[in-house]
Amino acid sequence: MIRHLVLFRLNEGVGRDDPRVVAGEAAFRALDGRIPEIRFWECAWNISDRPIAYDFAINSAFEDAEALRRYVEHPEHQAGVGLWREFATWVIADYEF
Template structure:
């Protein structure tokens, strides 16, 4: 199994209630039922207000590297990522577990 972690930081001046952000969150919340490769799926706003904290996180798992690539290439994933590019930056980590 592979864990796929993504931490998102909203761009300067962008708030959670921005309509683009609301739509982007909705797109990510719908990925679990849209992408069969996902074995687990969590996404949520960070509750920490520390200065180094990121704003939003995705924590999911897939079976193997091939499944990870299918997830990354999936049109629903690509559409969600396209939305987030407009208002956030992110970092990722993929690791076996």
């Protein structure tokens, strides 16, 4: 199994109530159950207010590297990524477990 973690930081001046953010969050929340390669999916807003904290996180799992690749290339995932590019930056970590 591969764990796929993504941490998002909203751009300066962008809030959670921004309509672009609301649409981006909805797009990622909708992926669970829509992309067959997803084995585990959760996403949520960070509750920490520490200065080093990111704003939003996705914690997901995939059977293998090929399944993760298919997820990354899936049109619905790519559509969500396109939305988030407008208002956030992110980092990822993928590891086997």
